[in-house]
Amino acid sequence: MRAIQYAAPTSVADAVALLQQFGSRARVLAGGTDLIVQMREYACEVDVVVDAKKIPDLSRIELSAEAGLTLGAAVPCYQIYGHAEISAAYPGLTDSASIIGGTAIQGRASIGGNLCNSGPAADSIPTLIAYGAVANIAGPGGLRQTPVEAFCTAPGRNVLQPGEILVSIHLPAQKARSGARYLRFIPRNEMDIAEVGVGAWVQLDAAGSHIEAARIGLGAVGPTPIFASAAGESLAGKAVGSEALAEASALAEAAASPITDMRGTAEHRRHLVGVLTRRALTGAIERARA
Amino acid sequence: MSQSLISGRAAVSATVNGEETSFLCEPRESLLEVLRDRLGLTGAKEGCNNGNCGACTVMMDGRLVNSCCVLGVEAEGSSVTTVEGLGSPAGLSPLQQAFLQGAALQCGICTPGFLVAAQALLEKNPNPTEHEIRFWLAGNLCRCTGYDKIVRSVQATAAQLRGEA
Ligand SMILES: Cc1cc2nc3c(=O)[nH]c(=O)nc-3n(C[C@H](O)[C@H](O)[C@H](O)COP(=O)(O)OP(=O)(O)OC[C@H]3O[C@@H](n4cnc5c(N)ncnc54)[C@H](O)[C@@H]3O)c2cc1C
Ligand code: FES
């Protein structure tokens, strides 16, 4: 790895000042499971590494029934699935956090890093889209918010401007009879990159028989994770059943624009989108009824 | 001085295998390089240097990490346990003993990582199922023995620690 400079600021303001000073030559370091590998293997032009883990706002977990979940951008996966209240309130997030890499990767890898790395196959992003999560961003101009479905712009690219840092991710409060599920298909049994990933969230009515609202996020079937809005909207007002799920799955397939690569063909990926959408919705509905 | 940039060598203090240690390192050095080249702890191995093989696995502040994906400077103030901290040549840990008895290694490159990872599992879960062991160790690769003997050695240690064997 080429020589770098390192700083571990203790406030968002100090981090922003450093990021602003060094512009595109600076990178935020969360768990480093993408960044350190990229600096070593692709010799990317990074001169200054700004470690985010000493900033309290980025390591904080705030959870309440009324306000929802505000997840510090640098919180590592193992803390998420080890947190009983998060697992109870946001099981879809736990689905994602527990399959990003193996145990030692999860000791460091953060959801914020997964989002900011902006890989098309990132396992947390379809889930965040399904939950309707919002990215809280700080920069020289102050704070701003972006819905996660609008965060990624191309493989490895996102809306963050030089000087900006992702502070936290907010997931809305969950009402009774809501549920979410993330599923991915990988060629191995564990520790592999998704050929397709699907996150689904549903809100059922009080009786648990009809769907009031649903959101679906797709991974690895386009240059960025995809918000399959038509698929989710098609479920509003429908009775829970195979007919409604089949229609939503077909719309999700239509929203995908997969390519063929070493993990699978475009055709297989599109097929998987349908299968996984059905299964993720079924899982989300089961959780909503539990 | 929270904004201070470290560019040359930094002095880092950490607790390594229970002992307070300080070392000098450059920001680009990984924790794995620091452990091996600066502290002489050559137990942790470099297999892939990119997070995939687990040969460099160590404990850092109570969780498993791939030390090739940690910067040495990040270890400031932390507590790190390597395979050298599990036992000594004269006093092997139950898990180390079980690996020997169960022939759970051939070349041994992967072994320090498996030992540290499996030890962390047993401390968390004294009665893991085979499925749980295999998932927990999915980030540790072995090219030689295959995984059955490793899994059986972990199971044998778990039984022993529970007083069943
Ligand atoms: C062996 C291995 C297996 C993996 N398996 C998976 C997998 O199954 N699924 C998956 O999705 N990913 C996987 N990954 C990729 C990686 O672990 C994840 O993307 C992880 O969530 C990244 O988080 P991190 O905290 O390590 O990010 P880092 O590496 O610290 O950062 C990633 C990127 O985001 C930027 N960044 C980080 N935090 C911020 C912030 N707060 N503000 C602005 N920019 C920021 C960094 O500058 C960098 O560009 C794997 C990686 C390895 C090495
Ligand atoms: S050397 Fe660190 S994971 Fe392979």
Ligand code: FES
């Ligand atoms: S014993 Fe040789 S790699 Fe595992």
